[in-house]
Amino acid sequence: MKNSIQVKGLHKSYRELHVLKGVDFEVEKGSIFALLGSNGAGKTTIVKILSTLLKQDSGEATVNGFDVISKPDNVRQSISLTGQFAAVDDVLTGRENLVMIARLRHLDNPRQVAEDLLTRFGLIDAADRKSSTYSGGMRRRLDIAMSLVGNSALIFLDEPTTGLDPEARIEVWKIVKELADNGTTVFLTTQYLEEAEQLADRIAILHEGKIIVNGTLAELKKLFPPAKVEYIEKQPTLEDIFLSIIGKK
Known part of the structure; x- marks a missing residue:
């Protein structure tokens, strides 16, 4: 199986609001x-459909080769989902959440x-501390860790870094890269x-x-006219500056 997900002609409306129009x-x-996509574009709706919640x-x-309508149980067993808000039980410790x-499972x-x-x-x-004491970045890491219990072949991450500070966001990026590497x-x-x-690896833009x-970053860049070349000294990015200040490479 070459593709983990295949979507064709997806439509979804909420009463008079037509959210997906043939995706x-x-x-x-x-x-x-x-x-x-911008807020309200339908990104979360697509995630909910693909994870059989809608x-x-x-x-x-x-x-993963299973139709979301006819074989929802097979789909659920083969995926993990991390939503926009951490699904962590604050009463439990980090260890207890994972156990x-x-x-x-x-x-x-x-x-x-x-x-x-x-x-x-x-x-x-922090394993034996209640998760209610965790920072936003720690809660998100725990949330993703909970999604990885069972080594699912496919993980959905719905806006996983929304509301995180720059250091926590970079931590989540590293985790995502490690997942794909594995x-x-x-x-x-x-x-x-x-x-x-x-x-x-590929980027799709959902609009109206x-x-x-839908393409690689290189393919998307070709859609725009070439920029004027100017020879100037390379300036550090904000990320370069941030990582230098906090002492991380």
């Missing part, structure tokens, strides 16, 4: 696919699964152009209910 795209297995009005969608998810040795993920995501020192397909929605530029552009 078509494919996501290659093991890639990072970024879906861009039914389309018409059109077809398959995830709970591992048990719900009927995995062997849930405590070892939790330990491995806490270590991987740099949360081991063979996980990542479907990312974002409003941040820089985020898509940093992470995505349709995908208006």
